[in-house]
Amino acid sequence: MIFSTPKSLVRLAAVAPAIVLLGSMLAPSASFAQTPEFVRVRGSIVGLDGSALTVKSRQGTDVTVKLAEDLRVSTVVKASISDIKPGVFIGTAAAPKDGASHAIEVLIFPEALRGAGEGDRPWDLTPNSTMTNGTIGSAVEGVDGPTVTVAYKGGERKVTIGPDTPVVTLGPADKSDIKPGTVVFLTARKREDGSLSANSVTVGKNGVVPPM
Template sequence: MPIRRSTFTRPLVAMAMVAASSLYAIAQQPPSPSRVRGTIESVDGDVLSVKSRSGEDVKLHMTPDMRLVGISKISLSDIKVGSFIGTTTVPGPDGIPTAVEVHVFPEEMRGTGEGSRPYDLRPNSTMTNATVAESVVGNDGHALLVKYKDGEKKVSVPSETPVVTYVPADKSDLKAGAKVIAFTKKLPNGSFETNRISIGRDGLTPPM
């Protein structure tokens, strides 16, 4: 009986070691990006070549139903009570989230991604899409109270914070040198595709 138990145990131990090794290898692989921020280097048919902000060369296959929107600069004063906005915030020194960018959605995009969630722009950053309920203008920016379906948040918007909005764009805007944010998906063959791209207008780098 001891010999038989050993005979069965050895393969199980070997299988467990292989499984553990595989899990370790998977854990060491970098996570697939969901967003690529960078500069267009070239466009070849449906393949977009982008130099990412971190210096990587990324090729993206654009899907036939890809959505393209432009990002244009506006003024901090364009943020009004009732505006539906998105803002990336980081913890402020006084405990109030501080905006590092704000994008004002046009009316037809109201409700897009409503809520608050972790974001990948900066360490410890959060993306909040919500309606401006209160806006107090100060000497060095705005203090906003924004409300969304699951809660509310106070946000400090310094005067130097970039503020942008969405404008129409088409594939003719995809030119070398343009700054983009591409929302990506990794395919089984290891390549990446994108079905949504935000492109800066007039040389603007999308701040979100």
């Protein structure tokens, strides 16, 4: 699909380290997901001064993050619900509604990253949201969109994907894509002095923004 041509595969290989780090952001490790020393930052870039990235968070506050010298940058590429088929490995944030899980977003992982962050755990995108990384086992069409079974080691979750749900996959980017106004998602390490640092960021590009 998105990375089907040899040229695209070369580009994917170039960005693979950044994508692997993104996969680790979505990992089910209890220590990663629950300890306060890691902070997910979502918002729009205000500016980059040397290695200091300032982001206007969704809460309206300015957050400054020190970026690593060997910063890895990735982006998201628009995909579609038709790309979500049995056997595909995805990550989906979902929220409860009417007794079922409804997708807030879906990230389709390239085949080379099958298994990244596999599992099911709480997420902080919306209240009571979850993040599930796993393989699509089945899909059943419904009034609100297809309901897919996302299977992971030790369990599964059924998630309904509405027609307006953002569906993306991963693509390459570089530091030149870090500019004011760009939507960004990153996970920063919170140090003892309260400062934040990150060695990987995911940026919006060509009108597609990180929905995670």
